[in-house]
Amino acid sequence: xxxxxxxxxxxxxxxxxxxxxxxxxxxxxxxxxxxxxxxxxxxxxxxxxxxxxxxxxxxxxxxxxxxxxxxxxxxxxxxxxxxxxxxxxxxxxxxxxxxxxxxxxxxxxxxxxxxxxxxxxxxxxxxxxxxxxxxxxxxxxxxxxxxxxxxxxxxxxxxxxxxxxxxxxxxxxxxxxxxxxxxxxxxxxxxxxxxxxxxxxxxxxxxxxxxxxxxxxxxxxxxxxxxxxxxxxxxxxxxxxxxxxxxxxxxxxxxxxxxxxxxxxxxxxxxxxxxxxxxxxxxxxxxxxxxxxxx
Amino acid sequence: xxxxxxxxxxxxxxxxxxxxxxxxxxxxxxxxxxxxxxxxxxxxxxxxxxxxxxxxxxxxxxxxxxxxxxxxxxxxxxxxxxxxxxxxxxxxxxxxxxxxxxxxxxxxxxxxxxxxxxxxxxxxxxxxxxxxxxxxxxxxxxxxxxxxxxxxxxxxxxxxxxxxxxxxxxxxxxxxxxxxxxxxxxxxxxxxxxxxxxxxxxxxxxxxxxxxxxxxxxxxxxxxxxxxxxxxxxxxxxxxxxxxxxxxxxxxxxxxxxxxxxxxxxxxxxxxxxxxxxxxxxxxxxxxxxxxxxxxxxxxxxxxxx
Numbered sequence: 179x180x181x182x183x184x185x186x187x188x189x190x191x192x193x194x195x196x197x198x199x200x201x202x203x204x205x206x207x208x209x210x211x212x213x214x215x216x217x218x219x220x221x222x223x224x225x226x227x228x229x230x231x232x233x234x235x236x237x238x239x240x241x242x243x244x245x246x247x248x249x250x251x252x253x254x255x256x257x258x259x260x261x262x263x264x265x266x267x268x269x270x271x272x273x274x275x276x277x278x279x280x281x282x283x284x285x286x287x288x289x290x291x292x293x294x295x296x297x298x299x300x301x302x303x304x305x306x307x308x309x310x311x312x313x314x315x316x317x318x319x320x321x322x323x324x325x326x327x328x329x330x331x332x333x334x335x336x337x338x339x340x341x342x343x344x345x346x347x348x349x350x351x352x353x354x355x356x357x358x359x360x361x362x363x364x365x366x367x368x369x370x371x372x373x374x375x376x377x378x379x380x381x382x383x384x385x386x387x388x389x390x391x392x393x394x395x396x397x398x399x400x401x402x403x404x405x406x407x408x409x410x411x412x413x414x415x416x417x418x419x420x421x422x423x424x425x426x427x428x429x430x431x432x433x434x435x436x437x438x439x440x441x442x443x444x445x446x447x448x449x450x451x452x453x454x455x456x457x458x459x460x461x462x463x464x465x466x467x468x469x470x471x472x473x
Numbered sequence: 474x475x476x477x478x479x480x481x482x483x484x485x486x487x488x489x490x491x492x493x494x495x496x497x498x499x500x501x502x503x504x505x506x507x508x509x510x511x512x513x514x515x516x517x518x519x520x521x522x523x524x525x526x527x528x529x530x531x532x533x534x535x536x537x538x539x540x541x542x543x544x545x546x547x548x549x550x551x552x553x554x555x556x557x558x559x560x561x562x563x564x565x566x567x568x569x570x571x572x573x574x575x576x577x578x579x580x581x582x583x584x585x586x587x588x589x590x591x592x593x594x595x596x597x598x599x600x601x602x603x604x605x606x607x608x609x610x611x612x613x614x615x616x617x618x619x620x621x622x623x624x625x626x627x628x629x630x631x632x633x634x635x636x637x638x639x640x641x642x643x644x645x646x647x648x649x650x651x652x653x654x655x656x657x658x659x660x661x662x663x664x665x666x667x668x669x670x671x672x673x674x675x676x677x678x679x680x681x682x683x684x685x686x687x688x689x690x691x692x693x694x695x696x697x698x699x700x701x702x703x704x705x706x707x708x709x710x711x712x713x714x715x716x717x718x719x720x721x722x723x724x725x726x727x728x729x730x731x732x733x734x735x736x737x738x739x740x741x742x743x744x745x746x747x748x749x750x751x752x753x754x755x756x757x758x759x760x761x762x763x764x765x766x767x768x769x770x771x772x773x774x775x776x777x778x779x
Contacts, residue, residue, distance in 0.1 A: 268581070459647060
């Protein structure tokens, strides 16, 4: 019980002074955050804060003294860490890629630190020729071929810093083993074995380099078109070409490729070697056959 | 009234019950400092006094060091350390620089790319046909050209130098046969180094899937030279070598048959294979390349497969 109006006024005064500490309203943190934003430098506060509104207490540091902040983070963007040990004959740290011009501006053999690179390789592959629609028989299929192209690193070229993404154009020729297809008769008889199927491929290759080391691993995704004979037709048709490859620097890669033509699909597993390594092999084979009287 | 007074007096005069000694008052721990006086054994040892404040201006002193700045160890200290761990008194000399810029495999190189050529004697076997159990066999030769991508899989570290102990990586290439045919192969190759020198002995293992690429196709109307299909076979070999220069190899190959019942006999392929013994080496120093091309030419001229 309050004995007098004076006691009532005293009690209300106590309650009023205690209220902010006892229960902060939800609007208070927002207000505090606003004040904190206002205390930040103008560059960091952005739209939320205005240096002029914060009064004289705001101190704006010298922006020119700040270091540029990298915009990408993660394991791909981490350079090779320094090590106390090294292969005595291994690549020097920071050395330009092998077979490159301008310190990696253009490479004849792909590498992690190339801003543009030549693609030139030979390949062998084994797989299956899958015939749909009852137009033939699924058979083993193998091929050999050559491929060329060019890749660039758009982000590296534009911003002058390392980036794992490369994109390029490829084109190639290959010789498949033949297709066992049903002949032209309407009753399905007359199985025909085409001797061989030559084809050409064009595509866009996207590369993801998995580290900045020399001869780093990289994943290559290729999508494009293939033009080849289909079944037992003598005409050439377009189809879709897709490939996933794991590359070892620029020297070789293991790939899974698919050519999706009309009723005639070809899936294969292969290995691709750079032309600098494949050319001597081709030359030695031709030399052996020539000396052996087989040519 | 008198009864009440008597009763109260009797109660007060009665003997007191057995005395119950009260428990000692608990001792409150103080956060201000250690407990004064003798510690109660039931409460454990007394809290030690806090350490003296750290003098920020003090200098770190390495006891026994002759220098106040790094490195604190000198040659005598390092010599004592080497003696303690049983190392030789003199530090190991750095390895000599590699020749050929690592185009021939060396334990000091790390990642390495090489093109190997194989020349081998081959004892070949082939089933007559898928329905004929007769096995044909003949003496022949085998020539193979492979690209090896050697990735260090196990590394030995001595001092600041790293040496490759085991390499493992993809490999692939072309196998040439005695009937003008070519086979592809895709597989894995490994090399174990038994030393750290350029000419250190090695043990090599390789295995691959094999498949026909090109060859002679014999029919009733004649022989044509064209693409040739085959199912996947496999080949494997083991070699004993000198550095990355070359190795004597022993191996075999099996070519799977294609004998499904849903295809006609014209498309069926009989099983075949071979055992081989030969030499495989890096083409860059010449001899393996010359041997392979020569073997290829010789087998094409001298051997007529059945």
